[in-house]
Amino acid sequence: MRKRFVPTLVVIALLGTVPLITSSNVVLNFLVVVLLIALVGQGWNLLGGYGGQYSFGHAAFFGTGAYVTAVLQVRYGINAWPGFCIGIAAGALVGALIGALSFRSGLKGSYFALVTLAFAEVLRIIASVAPVTGAGVGTLIKLDLRPEAFQFQSRAPFYWIMLGLVGVSMMLMRVIEGSRFGAYLVSVGENEDAAEALGVNTTIVKLGAMTISAAITAAGGCFYVQYFLFVDAGIAYGPWISIEALLAPIIGGVGTVFGPLLGALVVKALGELAKLATGDAPGLDLVIYGCVLILVVAAAPRGIAGILSDLGQRVLAPTTAAAASSGRGHG
Amino acid sequence: MVEPLLRVEQVSKRFGGLLALDRASFAAEHGRITALIGPNGAGKTTLFSIIGGYLSLSAGRIVYDGVSIASERPYRLARRGIARTFQIAQPFMGLTVRENIAIGAHLTRPSRADALAAAGDIAHEVGLDDLIDRPAATLTVAGRKRLELARALAIEPRLLLLDEVLAGLNPSEIRDMVPVIRTIRGRGVTIVMIEHVMQAVMSLAEHVFVLSEGRVIADGPPEAIVADPLVVEAYLGRGAAARMIGTGHG
Numbered sequence: 001m002r003k004r005f006v007p008t009l010v011v012i013a014l015l016g017t018v019p020l021i022t023s024s025n026v027v028l029n030f031l032v033v034v035l036l037i038a039l040v041g042q043g044w045n046l047l048g049g050y051g052g053q054y055s056f057g058h059a060a061f062f063g064t065g066a067y068v069t070a071v072l073q074v075r076y077g078i079n080a081w082p083g084f085c086i087g088i089a090a091g092a093l094v095g096a097l098i099g100a101l102s103f104r105s106g107l108k109g110s111y112f113a114l115v116t117l118a119f120a121e122v123l124r125i126i127a128s129v130a131p132v133t134g135a136g137v138g139t140l141i142k143l144d145l146r147p148e149a150f151q152f153q154s155r156a157p158f159y160w161i162m163l164g165l166v167g168v169s170m171m172l173m174r175v176i177e178g179s180r181f182g183a184y185l186v187s188v189g190e191n192e193d194a195a196e197a198l199g200v201n202t203t204i205v206k207l208g209a210m211t212i213s214a215a216i217t218a219a220g221g222c223f224y225v226q227y228f229l230f231v232d233a234g235i236a237y238g239p240w241i242s243i244e245a246l247l248a249p250i251i252g253g254v255g256t257v258f259g260p261l262l263g264a265l266v267v268k269a270l271g272e273l274a275k276l277a278t279g280d281a282p283g284l285d286l287v288i289y290g291c292v293l294i295l296v297v298a299a300a301p302r303g304i305a306g307i308l309s310d311l312g313q314r315v316l317a318p319t320t321a322a323a324a325s326s327g328r329g330h331g
Numbered sequence: 332m333v334e335p336l337l338r339v340e341q342v343s344k345r346f347g348g349l350l351a352l353d354r355a356s357f358a359a360e361h362g363r364i365t366a367l368i369g370p371n372g373a374g375k376t377t378l379f380s381i382i383g384g385y386l387s388l389s390a391g392r393i394v395y396d397g398v399s400i401a402s403e404r405p406y407r408l409a410r411r412g413i414a415r416t417f418q419i420a421q422p423f424m425g426l427t428v429r430e431n432i433a434i435g436a437h438l439t440r441p442s443r444a445d446a447l448a449a450a451g452d453i454a455h456e457v458g459l460d461d462l463i464d465r466p467a468a469t470l471t472v473a474g475r476k477r478l479e480l481a482r483a484l485a486i487e488p489r490l491l492l493l494d495e496v497l498a499g500l501n502p503s504e505i506r507d508m509v510p511v512i513r514t515i516r517g518r519g520v521t522i523v524m525i526e527h528v529m530q531a532v533m534s535l536a537e538h539v540f541v542l543s544e545g546r547v548i549a550d551g552p553p554e555a556i557v558a559d560p561l562v563v564e565a566y567l568g569r570g571a572a573a574r575m576i577g578t579g580h581g
Contacts, residue, residue, distance in 0.1 A: 186425070187426070190425055196409070197417070199409035199410050199435070199486055
């Protein structure tokens with residue numbers, strides 16, 4: 001029963017040793033961003049990967065988490081830690097609201113994708129003019145390098161907190177995978193009519209998934225603010241984060257626990273390599289993103305996790321595979 | 332007289348200018364197999380979709396177990412004990428046979444392990460043991476039809492709506508499937524089936540309703556129905572019955 005958590009725990013433990021090996025800010029910074037995208041992508045993965053509801057607007061949740069954490073501190077003097085938690089709750093609430101509006105009106109497929117995109121854009125525009133968010137200037141969090149203020153002298157604590165969040169999100173996926181809710185969610189993603197016929201309240205299942213999904217992605221936004229100490233409308237609600245959120249799981253493997261982490265690692269590594277190779281020509285790394293996405297969708301629709309599991313099966317069971325193919329040959 | 336489990340009363344359905352169902356009525360008695368037959372386009376599947384909650388009705392009433400159920404959502408009907416299969420099988424392609432059935436079994440079993448175990452038993456009942464860990468996408472048409480049936484059974488229904496579970500099967504597959512359906516009935520499940528395969532209708536159904544152009548034009552035991560000139564004409568065109576009798580005499 002507990003066995004299914006082992007691979008996740010091993011990977012998280014191994015990643016946890018990185019700050020002990022290196023104190024290079026470049027490496028840690030890179031990995032923090034990778035983990036941040038993995039977390040945001042894990043949120044997307046629950047709704048899009050398991051539930052088949054492709055959102056183009058996860059920025060709505062990321063941004064809400066980021067803004068709520070920042071604004072509570074800067075304008076209301078609330079400590080960053082409770083601010084962090086309230087940010088996650090606020091993201092979940094936004095997810096529930098957008099979910100209720102779109103699922104109750106029966107929006108599916110590309111319509112759902114477009115509506116989520118529209119919500120994120122509306123929030124971006126509101127945030128860029130509303131005084132409470134600092135409008136066009138954005139919100140800057142005062143430098144206060146104390147753990148009580150959720151700020152740290154070195155990158156290592158940030159890294160471990162981020163890793164912890166990713167670890168929790170992955171365990172949560174495992175729990176959901178082994179639950180009735182998870183099974184229902186997958187069935188909804190596969191075929192809603194068939195799921196309904198079997199007694200699945202598809203609206204509630206999608207709504208639940210969207211709320212949890214939004215909470216996970218919002219946690220990424222809350223963390224972003226504490227790490228970079230700045231947020232504006234473009235960062236919080238811009239399309240960049242919606243794209244990162246779906247790119248990582250799609251490349252890593254949708255509907256798998258490790259997909260978002262693998263995808264984030266590969267995408268970010270490629271991005272860095274592309275930047276090195278192209279000498280920072282603006283936008284060229286995005287071109288490479290695009291090419292990788294096309295390649296993955298065309299050649300490996302199940303992503304890196306899919307390729308790995310196919311390879312694993314071939315390596316682990318070469319005898320049975322050989323037996324099967326020879327059997328087929330004789331037949 | 333005992334109240335039937337399902338009573339469809341004067342149901343009409345209009346799609347724009349097309350009257351797909353015109354005051355259609357039928358009833359399904361407890362524990363019996365009722366068949367709904369009729370030529371293509373008669374409105375059989377439309378009627379099923381309305382009973383199953385996938386389409387709204389324009390007029391009429393549907394009473395199940397003494398309660399009016401028209402316009403309830405499919406998942407609520409499933410929780411009331413109404414299961415259906417789809418004419419074109421709708422397996423969850425990415426899941427295995429066992430996982431497919433478990434989705435239905437979850438209705439009464441919250442635990443994943445219980446649902447998966449129950450799925451194994453149901454697979455055995457419909458003869459899917461050998462394929463239980465195969466992805467549903469790899470099943471043949473016959474396999475998918477069995478899977479449809481298995482999933483529907485997994486919710487432990489009182490009323491089972493079968494939409495052409497025998498269509499697309501070859502004669503030997505049909506011979507295998509008929510006893511499965513009979514066994515389900517034997518457990519006290521009330522069955523309403525849409526079916527084109529007359530051999531199966533004749534051997535399974537206890538009461539047949541004939542739908543043509545949205546209306547119920549005849550009903551009765553299967554032997555009486557096949558001899559009814561109205562029914563023959565619905566299938567073969569006006570005057571066909573007379574001509575057939577004519578050639579019979581000639």
